Amino acid sequence: MNGGRHKTSRRDERLNTTQIWLSGGIAGVLARTFTSPLEVVKITAQVGLPSGKLGFTNGLAYIMNKEGFLGLWKGNLVGCLRVFPQNAIQMGTYTSIREAFEDPSTARMTGINTLIAGSIAGVVGATLTYPFDVVKTRFTAQDYLHKTYATPQLALQKLYAEKGLFKGLSASVLGSIPFAAALYATYETLDSVSETPKERRTTFHTFMNGSIAAMVAQTVAFPFDTIKRKMQVQGFSAMEPHVEFKFNGMVHCFQQTVNVNGFIGLWRGNMANIVRVIPYGGATFVTYEYVNRIWAFKNGYTLSPFSNVPRVGVDQSRTPEEVKAFLKDNAERAKESIKKP
Numbered sequence: 001m002n003g004g005r006h007k008t009s010r011r012d013e014r015l016n017t018t019q020i021w022l023s024g025g026i027a028g029v030l031a032r033t034f035t036s037p038l039e040v041v042k043i044t045a046q047v048g049l050p051s052g053k054l055g056f057t058n059g060l061a062y063i064m065n066k067e068g069f070l071g072l073w074k075g076n077l078v079g080c081l082r083v084f085p086q087n088a089i090q091m092g093t094y095t096s097i098r099e100a101f102e103d104p105s106t107a108r109m110t111g112i113n114t115l116i117a118g119s120i121a122g123v124v125g126a127t128l129t130y131p132f133d134v135v136k137t138r139f140t141a142q143d144y145l146h147k148t149y150a151t152p153q154l155a156l157q158k159l160y161a162e163k164g165l166f167k168g169l170s171a172s173v174l175g176s177i178p179f180a181a182a183l184y185a186t187y188e189t190l191d192s193v194s195e196t197p198k199e200r201r202t203t204f205h206t207f208m209n210g211s212i213a214a215m216v217a218q219t220v221a222f223p224f225d226t227i228k229r230k231m232q233v234q235g236f237s238a239m240e241p242h243v244e245f246k247f248n249g250m251v252h253c254f255q256q257t258v259n260v261n262g263f264i265g266l267w268r269g270n271m272a273n274i275v276r277v278i279p280y281g282g283a284t285f286v287t288y289e290y291v292n293r294i295w296a297f298k299n300g301y302t303l304s305p306f307s308n309v310p311r312v313g314v315d316q317s318r319t320p321e322e323v324k325a326f327l328k329d330n331a332e333r334a335k336e337s338i339k340k341p
Contacts, residue, residue, distance in 0.1 A: 014293055016320055019295040020095055021088040027287035028087030028191030029080045031280045037072035039079070043140045045269030048228040048244045056272045075140035078152045082132030090125030091288065094118060094184060111286040114188050115181040122180025126172050131156060131165040133172070137232040141239055148238045168231030170250050175224025183217035187285070206289050207282035214281020218273055223266035227253050300327050 012020070032039075041059040042175065044050030060094040063071045072109045097117040102109045126133075135155045149155035159165045190209040194201070218225075230253055233239045245260050247253040257265050297305040299320040310316055313330075314323060 012296065014296045014299055014301045014316065014320065017092065019299075020292070021092040023288050023291040023295065025084035025088035026226060026291050027091075027284045028083035030287050031283040032079050032083045033073075033076055034283055035276045035280040036076040036079070038272050038280075039076075040072055040074060040140055041272040042269040042276060043075075043137060043229055045272065046184065047137070047141055047239065048230075048242050049141065049239075050242065053267060056275065056299050059272070060300045071144035074142070074144045075136045077156075078136040078139050079134055081152065082129045082136060086125045087127040087284070089128055090121045090180070093124050094121035094180075097121065108187070108192060114185045117178040118180040118182075118184030121184070122176035123173055125180075126176040127169070129168055130172060131159070134159060134165060134167055134232045137229055138236055138238075141233050141236060143238065148236070162235070164235070167234065168228040168250075171224050171228040171231060171253075175221045175228060177225075179217045179221035181217075182220045183213050183281075186216045187213035190338075203286055203290075207286045210285030211278040211282035213232030214277040214284070215274055218277045219267075219270065222270050222273060223254075226266050227257065227269065230257070299323060 015023075037060060040042060040063060041052065041056060043052075044059065044063070051059045051066070053059075054062055060072070067074070094117055097120055098109060102118055110233040132152075135149075135152055138155060138159075139149060139152070147280060149158070156165070187209055190212060194205070194209075196205065230247075231250065234247075245256045247256045254266075261268060293302070294305040295309070296302050300323045301310060301314055301316055303309045303311055314326065318326065
């Protein structure tokens, strides 16, 4: 019996809520660490540091020569501290909203409902974890060998005292709406037009869908991300020698960025960003799907964590608790049959 709810819903009913949220968090951490050097180049370009004005390849070389190899991973620890709960919250929220919005007969959502669900999930995830994003940006902006902040804890304490934990939140919230909407809408579209059933798709297929979705979403929302980064480092001592202009608030920052760097300045660093989001987006969705497979195996539904081949006799539409009880009952019956003469 291999039919069931997990085939008619984006939420895999073979997993409990905690497992789904953990899958999102694990996926985010691994993808974030893998693509950290590209994130560093992107942020340094956005905030106006010298390395960010040299282009993608030269920017990488400049940071390595000036700050060492580990300089390419500055801010990664804080980024992981944020991305784990953010991805878990965002994917968990999206999955929950989808359950309420989707058509039970087709397991599909209308375009507008996909946009709404993705936007809400993006805003919730970004807002609840925002202070860590501010700290990550400042850790990335500071020199790895001459740190202003020694630890994330000290940075949080200092920013709290300065009332700077939510600097740039307005741009972040506004940007998370088109980002999450474009991300999930693109992924859902690619998912719906695929002629290959989900359980038979290759890792490469999932990777490409995730990469394309992330690239579209990041490009659409990039101007908001640029403004957010500028607002996050405003008043940061390590940035003082490199300040391009002063501004008061989000709208003024948009205006000044366009005035000083031109309209295209809103996308400065986007090349590094595009190079980053292809592996980041793909790795996120691949890891998410793979970790879900591990949970499904652990919960007793499949024969192996490396595939979706169902266990014989296990009804895939049953809840994890029901499958656990079913397998336990079968094991006890098997023991009883062995004891019989």
